[in-house]
Amino acid sequence: MASREVSTMIKQGFISDPTLSLSFSPSRTTLSSRPYSPSSSPPPPAPPPPTESARPSHNNPTLFEMMSEEALRGSKTIEESRKKTQRRVAKFLTELKAYSFKNGGLGLSDVKLTVVSRDGYRVAMDVHRRVLSEKSRFFAEKLSQRREKGVSHTVEISECDDVEVYVETVVLMYCDDLKKRLIGENVTKVLALLKVSAAIMFDAGISSCLEYLEAVPWSEDEEEKVVSHLSQLELDGSMTEVLQRLSSEPSTSARSDGILLNLLSGVFQAKDDKARREMKTLFSRLLREDSFDDDNRFDVLKDTLYHLCHRCLSSLVLCLSEATAIDGSRRDRGVLMAEIAREADNLQWIVDILIEKRMANDFVKLWADQRELAELHSKIPTMYRHEISRITAQLCIAIGRGNILVGKESRFSLLATWLEALYDDFGWMRSASKSVDKKLVEDGLSHTILTLSMRQQQAILLKWFDRFLNKGDDCPNIQRAFEVWWRRAFIRQYTDAEDSSQLQITVCSYPS
Numbered sequence: 184m185a186s187r188e189v190s191t192m193i194k195q196g197f198i199s200d201p202t203l204s205l206s207f208s209p210s211r212t213t214l215s216s217r218p219y220s221p222s223s224s225p226p227p228p229a230p231p232p233p234t235e236s237a238r239p240s241h242n243n244p245t246l247f248e249m250m251s252e253e254a255l256r257g258s259k260t261i262e263e264s265r266k267k268t269q270r271r272v273a274k275f276l277t278e279l280k281a282y283s284f285k286n287g288g289l290g291l292s293d294v295k296l297t298v299v300s301r302d303g304y305r306v307a308m309d310v311h312r313r314v315l316s317e318k319s320r321f322f323a324e325k326l327s328q329r330r331e332k333g334v335s336h337t338v339e340i341s342e343c344d345d346v347e348v349y350v351e352t353v354v355l356m357y358c359d360d361l362k363k364r365l366i367g368e369n370v371t372k373v374l375a376l377l378k379v380s381a382a383i384m385f386d387a388g389i390s391s392c393l394e395y396l397e398a399v400p401w402s403e404d405e406e407e408k409v410v411s412h413l414s415q416l417e418l419d420g421s422m423t424e425v426l427q428r429l430s431s432e433p434s435t436s437a438r439s440d441g442i443l444l445n446l447l448s449g450v451f452q453a454k455d456d457k458a459r460r461e462m463k464t465l466f467s468r469l470l471r472e473d474s475f476d477d478d479n480r481f482d483v484l485k486d487t488l489y490h491l492c493h494r495c496l497s498s499l500v501l502c503l504s505e506a507t508a509i510d511g512s513r514r515d516r517g518v519l520m521a522e523i524a525r526e527a528d529n530l531q532w533i534v535d536i537l538i539e540k541r542m543a544n545d546f547v548k549l550w551a552d553q554r555e556l557a558e559l560h561s562k563i564p565t566m567y568r569h570e571i572s573r574i575t576a577q578l579c580i581a582i583g584r585g586n587i588l589v590g591k592e593s594r595f596s597l598l599a600t601w602l603e604a605l606y607d608d609f610g611w612m613r614s615a616s617k618s619v620d621k622k623l624v625e626d627g628l629s630h631t632i633l634t635l636s637m638r639q640q641q642a643i644l645l646k647w648f649d650r651f652l653n654k655g656d657d658c659p660n661i662q663r664a665f666e667v668w669w670r671r672a673f674i675r676q677y678t679d680a681e682d683s684s685q686l687q688i689t690v691c692s693y694p695s
Contacts, residue, residue: 265304268347272306275350279308282357289313294326296353297339300346308353312336318356320384345375352379352388361391370396370405374412381416389418397425440483447491451529463532471539485542488533492546495530496553499571502526503559506567520567527570534574538581547578547589551596560604565611572608573616575601576624583630594631595639602643606650610657621659629664640668 244252283289292309299305315322326336343349355376358364365373373392380388401409410429413422450466453459475481502523506516537543560568578597581587605628612619632643644665651658 268304271347272350275347275354276306276308279310279350279354279357282354283309283311286357293335295335295337297337298343298346298349299339299341300343304346306346306350308350310353314356318385318387320386322383345379348372348375348379352376352383352385355380355388355391356385361387362394365391365395368395370399370401371408374408378412378416381418389421393418393421393425440487443484443487444490447487447533451491451495467532467536467539470536475540484540488537488540488542489545489549491533492530492537492549495526495533496549496556498526499523499530500556500559503556503563503568507559507562523563523567524570527574531570531573531577534577538577538586541586543578543581543587544589547582547587547597548593550574550578551593551600554600557600557604561607565608566615568604569608569611569615572601572605573612573619575605576612576619576627579631580623580627582634583627591635595635598631598635598643606647606654606658609659610654625659625661626663628659629661629667632661632664633667637668637671640664641672644668 283292289311292311294310294312294315295307296310296315297305297307312326316326317323322338325338340349355361355364365376368376373395377389377392377396379385380392396409406429409425413425416422447466450459450462453462470484475484502519506519506523534543534546537546556571560571575597578587582589582594609624612624613621632640635643644661647658647661648665651660
């Protein structure tokens with residue numbers, strides 16, 4: 184390495200000069216020359232002071248300077264925190280003196296109580312043995328061993344987690360109205376006071392802290408802290424009241440099922456559309472966040488959702504039957520069609536939850552078996568029925584993404600029952616709803632078709648080919664699926680001897 188490069192690296196702080204020993208602190212840096220001996224080479228002459236141009240610019244500090252600045256910032260932060268603690272402790276000590284003066288009957292202090300933190304910070308307090316013994320079973324036991332009259336005792340509590348909290352807890356022993364004293368404090372602070380009160384067996388302090396926690400609201404973060412702290416403290420049954428807002432009596436599956444069913448049914452029947460949308464969003468988020476690791480709760484949710492699916496399907500069959508036979512004595516067509524759209528929307532919501540919770544496999548078969556509903560669907564105007572076809576689109580998208588795993592027969596049965604309806608309603612679905620993603624539906628449909636056997640792919644795609652040529656954009660564009668099928672059939676030609684004779688370019692109906 185060239186001498187110029189070494190010199191440069193020494194200046195930048197990456198390596199040390201072999202003739203110097205370097206030590207530094209956040210406040211100062213000292214350089215000491217190594218002692219000269221006859222056996223060593225004489226030290227080089229001191230370099231001239233750097234010129235302005237040679238000094239490191241402020242914008243390009245050396246590694247040494249950056250380390251020093253970081254250490255200085257850390258030192259300042261610690262010092263500021265210590266000063267804040269000292270100010271608060273001084274405030275508590277002043278408060279302690281005021282309480283002692285107010286209770287003049289206590290006389291002069293006879294105990295020197297010192298609290299020491301883990302880092303050596305010490306706070307000394309002049310307190311009264313009578314107060315400590317009456318309020319704390321811990322101090323009563325320790326001080327009962329020395330009953331000499333007129334003798335001052337010295338007590339030291341070492342290795343404290345938080346000196347400030349210990350001092351404030353001692354102040355609370357002198358306070359007549361602890362509940363009033365805690366008003367305005369935050370939950371974290373009261374939990375710290377509770378911990379110290381429990382450690383020194385200050386029963387009045389424990390009781391007051393628990394009453395405070397029971398009365399005030401908690402944020403979600405505070406809720407976790409409360410549960411964590413109380414679970415660590417051995418307070419027997421005294422914390423039951425505090426935790427009642429979190430725990431309830433063990434509920435049976437039937438009760439849980441009934442509550443969930445009533446809530447979701449209420450969303451189905453809501454009269455205010457805005458409130459209904461908000462509650463749907465809320466429940467979707469809550470159910471998404473819940474992992475349902477418990478098998479029993481998983482079964483409860485699944486049974487409830489499928490019960491609602493059957494209810495929606497029954498309502499849709501009833502509404503569509505009435506719509507196909509509507510006359511002057513029946514309900515207003517507009518009201519009936521609004522009910523159809525509402526029931527279809529309810530079912531879409533439940534299917535979304537089933538897919539999200541990985542429970543939708545059984546629904547694919549259930550939906551594929553709705554041949555009566557599919558028949559009625561074809562008999563009413565597209566503008567009223569297209570919401571129903573969105574359910575088929577949901578399932579195809581989920582199957583295409585691998586979020587639903589069902590057998591080939593169920594996948595083909597789904598398309599055999601509902602694909603024509605999806606073709607018929609696709610134009611209305613795109614134009615009537617901004618939430619329908621045309622490409623997403625087309626990709627899901629393409630992927631679903633390509634999971635079928637070659638014979639089934641051929642039947643579906645050749646029929647789509649004729650329909651697309653006549654309908655254009657009103658039909659889903661699944662050219663990608665057509666291309667893949669074509670390559671499989673005529674370019675790669677990976678065929679089974681048993682099935683090869685069935686690959687013919689003919690327009691045919693769906694095979695049974």
